[in-house]
Amino acid sequence: MSKHKDSGEHYSAKKHSSSKKPGKGKRSQGDDACEVTKGRVRSHFLDGETGPWAKKLAEQSGDSNEQSTPPEPSESPAQPASAHPERRHGPDYSAPSSIDIVADPVLHAIATRRSISKLDPETPNDSDLRELIRTVSSVADHKGLKPWRFIIIRGDDRHRLGEALDEAGEVQRKPGKINEKPLRAQLLLALVASPQHNPKVPEWEQQATAAGAGHLLELALWQAGWGVMWRSGKLANEPAVRRLHRLQENELLMGWLYIGAVPERYRQRLATSTRPLPDPVQFLDTL
Secondary structure, eight states: OOOOOOOOHHHHHHHHHHSSOOOTTSOOHHHHHHHHHHHHHHHHHHTTOTTTHHHHHHHHHHHHHHTSOOOOOOOSOOOOGGGSOOOOSSOOTTSGGGOOTTTOHHHHHHHHOOBOSSOBSOOOOHHHHHHHHHHGGGSOOGGGOOOEEEEEEETTHHHHHHHHHHHHHTOOOOTTOOOOGGGGSSEEEEEEEOOOOOTTSOHHHHHHHHHHHHHHHHHHHHHTTEEEEEEOOTTTTSHHHHHHTTOOTTOEEEEEEEEEEOOHHHHHHHHTOOOOOOOGGGGOOOO
């Protein structure tokens, strides 16, 4: 499992290279760099480096951008220092040129994450899981209540889950037949919303926090190179299933993360995918 540190070097280089505006109708250096970067992303993913590629990509982007043409002197009059306070740390997100979904490893992981319905058998070990789960504690959490927990389900425990689902759905199978749905991955993580008593934080808000922890973990697993499918269903909180997961009365089972290796055929599909991101306007409004 790789860890990524944001050096900020490629951001500063990007500011310099984007300061020079291209002529109307001409292809800018930024467009060419973007195409090169996309090619690197694709090659890294196809090489099976879903997680480690991000750091390499950032380093390569920084090297190439450092060689770009320096900005021309500005002809606009100088502004008072107070009008534009100096930014000391991190990228300047006030300018669109500072946001590069392809080169930024966090933004790219968010934009490219996909649910993988069929997974190869390899899984992260428990040590890696603990480290990844540690990272999701940064989720927005009113009063820091940490109202969630995960339950590891491997091996024969998946059969026990299948039996509980059959009992909840009143399914009678022929002798020798089993519920194979929990066997679609070698590792399942049950996500449980576990609200804590606090007069200032309603239960629904704590459930939303638990869901946020689940989404962050899904993203962290994806960035570390693992495929994930979040499954739930109407039987998740039926008595038989709740008993199996030893849920308290106020707890809510929010489903299971099915985790495994990304199949090679999926990597090939991603290389030719033209699936666009949705237009953000549909999610925006004003008062």
